[in-house]
Amino acid sequence: MPSDTLPDSVEGRLRWAVTESLVIAGVFLFWTALAVALTLALSVFTLVLRGVNVHTTYALRDFGAIWPVVVPLAFATTALYVVVRAGTLLVDHYQRA
Numbered sequence: 001m002p003s004d005t006l007p008d009s010v011e012g013r014l015r016w017a018v019t020e021s022l023v024i025a026g027v028f029l030f031w032t033a034l035a036v037a038l039t040l041a042l043s044v045f046t047l048v049l050r051g052v053n054v055h056t057t058y059a060l061r062d063f064g065a066i067w068p069v070v071v072p073l074a075f076a077t078t079a080l081y082v083v084v085r086a087g088t089l090l091v092d093h094y095q096r097a
Contacts, residue, residue: 005092020085024078031074035066 007013 006089024081027078027081028074031070031077035070039066 007016
């Protein structure tokens with residue numbers, strides 16, 4: 001987890017910004033990987049049901065319905081992270097002053 005204080009040097013601030021960017025990219029990659037895994041699992045489940053000659057429902061056939069849910073969840077998670085980090089930095093700044 002990144003530190004709670006903002007470094008004073010330019011190099012330190014750049015390193016801090018890159019670290020925060022990697023955390024945010026990780027959040028988006030997590031939700032994307034989860035959606036891909038869920039899509040693959042549903043695809044395999046649908047193929048198994050078709051192999052057993054069981055008719056699939058509309059919900060199992062509509063894999064595109066997963067992505068409109070993933071994007072808002074990823075955005076909400078990232079926004080929450082950014083708000084918490086900004087609040088942490090503000091509190092730390094005012095405690096130092």
